[in-house]
Amino acid sequence: MEHARQEAIAAAVRAGADESTVEIIDSEDVPLAYYPGKTSRIRVKAAGDLLMKH
Template sequence: MITATDIADRLGAASVGDPKLTERIPLETANKAYEAMRAMVEDAIGSAIPKVSGVSEKLVDYEETNREEALEHARQEAIAAAVRAGADESTAEIIDSEDVPLAYYPGKTSRIRVKTAGDLLMKH
């Protein structure tokens, strides 16, 4: 008998007990079982697979840095943060972005905040 925990362990999504015990499960079988489990969970309680997020927040003086370059750099930093947290880079997307001018700072300073989220990367 193969359990959901065995499948997660075989695919590297969990580390339970002795990994040698699940090595006998063919990857093709494990992947098909995982997709079936995922579909069952999503059908029962919506999208239950968590999103992983990343944030970049910084102060930028637009007199020293080009606005579009600063925003793009913040986007890339937020995606990288999500990937470091376990997100699948191919699914990472911007979910929130702020560019707020700060009158109490010198120059043309703004606070840039970008948040991204992506699907949890399943290690195979």
């Protein structure tokens, strides 16, 4: 889950967010019963203020 959180933050920064304002706004870890083993779908959303470039 921590890896997914870091990836979501990095994606927000790549999209133009100011890294110092990025925070996780939603996360979900859903077990997938129809797959063998302990398989889960992890979804994490991060957002932050847009970085103003001059």
